[in-house]
Amino acid sequence: QRQRAKLPRATLSAKQIDARFATWLAVALVRTGRADEAREQIGPALRWMREEERRNVDAQTLRLDLAQALYAAALIDPPQAKPLLAEARAITKGLSPDLHAARSSRWWIERIAEGR
Numbered sequence: 541q542r543q544r545a546k547l548p549r550a551t552l553s554a555k556q557i558d559a560r561f562a563t564w565l566a567v568a569l570v571r572t573g574r575a576d577e578a579r580e581q582i583g584p585a586l587r588w589m590r591e592e593e594r595r596n597v598d599a600q601t602l603r604l605d606l607a608q609a610l611y612a613a614a615l616i617d618p619p620q621a622k623p624l625l626a627e628a629r630a631i632t633k634g635l636s637p638d639l640h641a642a643r644s645s646r647w648w649i650e651r652i653a654e655g656r
Contacts, residue, residue, distance in 0.1 A: 555588060556602065559609065560605055563581075563609045566581040570615045575616050579617075607629075
């Protein structure tokens, strides 16, 4: 994480990487019973992704990142899981065939589809 702190923070790429990292961390935290810490991670990442998604409608990888963050949020907030997962599933259904078929995407898409 020290290396990450040295990267320039102003680029879209750096912010997207930060949001992806926050999503993975949130999933790991909630799965270890640390939902409050997970919520702290996913909140800002999810807000940023939603804002970027509105500006970059055709950015397929950003849409996948948003679906991943929604999945993490669903794990963190069980009462809201159903609508969060429904939104994530709708996003994944709209991904390009190439992205949908990629192994790294499939891992997330399968978990989102199953809600686990």
